[in-house]
Amino acid sequence: RKEVEQDPGPFNVPEGATVAFNCTYSNSASQSFFWYRQDCRKEPKLLMSVYSSGNEDGRFTAQLNRASQYISLLIRDSKLSDSATYLCVVTGNNDMRFGAGTRLTVKP
Amino acid sequence: GAGVSQSPSNKVTEKGKDVELRCDPISGHTALYWYRQSLGQGLEFLIYFQGNSAPDKSGLPSDRFSAERTGGSVSTLTIQRTQQEDSAVYLCASSPQTGGAGQPQHFGDGTRLSIL
Numbered sequence: 716r717k718e719v720e721q722d723p724g725p726f727n728v729p730e731g732a733t734v735a736f737n738c739t740y741s742n743s744a745s746q747s748f749f750w751y752r753q754d755c756r757k758e759p760k761l762l763m764s765v766y767s768s769g770n771e772d773g774r775f776t777a778q779l780n781r782a783s784q785y786i787s788l789l790i791r792d793s794k795l796s797d798s799a800t801y802l803c804v805v806t807g808n809n810d811m812r813f814g815a816g817t818r819l820t821v822k823p
Numbered sequence: 824g825a826g827v828s829q830s831p832s833n834k835v836t837e838k839g840k841d842v843e844l845r846c847d848p849i850s851g852h853t854a855l856y857w858y859r860q861s862l863g864q865g866l867e868f869l870i871y872f873q874g875n876s877a878p879d880k881s882g883l884p885s886d887r888f889s890a891e892r893t894g895g896s897v898s899t900l901t902i903q904r905t906q907q908e909d910s911a912v913y914l915c916a917s918s919p920q921t922g923g924a925g926q927p928q929h930f931g932d933g934t935r936l937s938i939l
Contacts, residue, residue, distance in 0.1 A: 723865075749927055758914055758930035759866070802866065804927075811856065811918070811928060815865025 718742060719805050721814035729822055732793050736817045738803030739785045748779055749804040750788045753816065759802055762788075793821045825849065827931035829915050835937045838907060844900040844934045848917030856918075856928060857890055857900050861911040869913075872898065902936075910938045 721738045728734050740748075748765035763770065765777040765786050776789040786805075790797055798821045803814035828847040836842055848855050857869040868882040872892040883889070887905075892898040902909055912935050916928035 721865075751927075756912075758933055760930075761927045764927070800865075811854075811871075812868060813858070813866040 717815075718812045719803055719814040721803050721817050723815060723817060725818040725820055727820045727822060728793055730793060730795060732821070733789065733791050734793055734819060735790075736788045736801055736803075736819075737785055738787070738805075738814050739783075740803075740805045740812075741784070742805070742807055743781075743784060745784075745805045745807050747806040748777075748786050749806075750775075750777055750786075751802040751804055751813070753800045753802055755799075759813075762801070790819075793819075795821050795823065797821050827915055827917055827929050829913075829931035829934050831934060832932060833935045833937075835939065836905060837939050838905060840905055841901065841903045842905055842936065844902075844913050844915075844936070846898045846900070846915030846917075846931060848896065848898070848915070849929055850896075852917035852919050852929070853895065854918045854928075855892060855898050856916045857898070858914045858916065859884075859911045860914060860933075866914065869900070905936075905938045907938045910936055912936070 719740050750762040751759040752762045753759040763772050765779050769778040774791045778787045800816040800818045802816045805812050830845045853874045855872045858866045860866050870890045871879040887903045890900045912933040914933045916930045918928045
């Protein structure tokens with residue numbers, strides 16, 4: 716079993732739609748959580764951290780459920796520019812593990 | 824300021840040759856990671872260095888792959904006797920530390936490796 720698992724998608728949604736991604740992790744001792752965004756043929760870039768109480772950054776909302784060991788990312792009012800692959804990232808004491816990513820395509 | 828620097832940006836070589844990929848992390852970053860990303864795939868963890876600790880090599884796909892980090896700074900990923908399945912983008916990332924503070928990683932632009 717992979718340490719971090721994501722639905723690979725692709726998710727194809729129209730502009731303005733709300734879309735949600737989930738990510739599960741296997742290590743209950745994991746300490747920090749992030750969502751990264753990766754555009755085609757580019758390196759991953761940090762999108763937002765994920766805090767226990769949940770956090771919001773504009774149209775993006777991240778949530779963490781430690782009991783069930785999953786994190787989520789919600790994108791509201793999606794834009795064409797949101798098209799990318801979204802990577803879930805989980806850290807422990809000594810390492811940082813990436814999910815394989817969920818591909819999102821927002822269409823006009 | 825300077826980010827993570829990788830070289831070469833592109834490398835084309837014949838099957839069976841050895842290749843060396845270089846990563847120069849952000850100054851002061853103690854953690855350094857190597858990842859591989861094949862076409863259309865997610866990131867595959869290869870190896871992790873943290874300070875002077877023994878590296879975590881659990882992601883290296885075979886004994887043809889090795890990596891060093893000299894003086895806690897520059898790292899070199901070496902692939903011996905390259906195979907066509909080694910063709911991928913090799914990404915290096917660094918962070919100030921890992922674990923409790925959970926610092927996010929800063930990525931280089933990657934080395935695109937093509938094995939003919």
